[in-house]
Amino acid sequence: MLIGELSRRTGVSERLLRYYERTELINSRRRANGYRDYDDRTVETVHRVRALLAAGLPTRTIRQILPCTHDTAALRPCPGVLTSLRDQLDILDQRAADLETARRLLRQTIAATENTTDGVPAPGTRTSTPR
Structure with a gap:
């Protein structure tokens, strides 16, 4: 065909x-x-x-x-198949962990941004000093 x-x-x-x-x-x-x-x-x-x-x-x-x-x-x-599949699963697990870290950081950034007004922290909001 x-x-x-x-x-x-x-x-x-x-x-x-x-x-x-x-x-x-x-x-x-x-x-x-x-x-x-x-x-x-x-x-x-x-x-x-x-x-x-x-x-x-x-x-x-x-x-x-x-x-x-x-x-x-x-x-x-087949020789090597299970090893290849397990290796790929390890890679995917690491990617999933990295994505979860990124999601957590993004949620924290969103929450911190929601607590500011016009770039000024809302009263009672803790801010960190850049290092």
């Missing part, structure tokens, strides 16, 4: 499908006219890629574990 048909069947833009091919997540054959020709199985592969991206995995990890997938998100045991 041509890239336009693959795009219609998967809901993924042609540009993104070309990116997936450049990063070796999918592959195609070239027709005599140079057009990309995708196998019908590529539809399911694109769906797997999308599911793994939604799980927060980067394309380099997806490329490593994609051969181990057998449906949308389940994996067969």
Whole structure:
């Protein structure tokens, strides 16, 4: 099938499908006219890629574990897969902790700002001296 048909069947833009091919997540054959020709199985592969991206995995990890997938998100045991998944989970946990810190600081900034009038602290509001 041509890239336009693959795009219609998967809901993924042609540009993104070309990116997936450049990063070796999918592959195609070239027709005599140079057009990309995708196998019908590529539809399911694109769906797997999308599911793994939604799980927060980067394309380099997806490329490593994609051969181990057998449906949308389940994996067969393959060397290094669990290590890669655990490493990615650690990265996501750290990002979540960083975001929570940023949220807390933003809430404090909003609260402090709400307690000021025209840049002057409201009566009874403690302020800190810049260091």
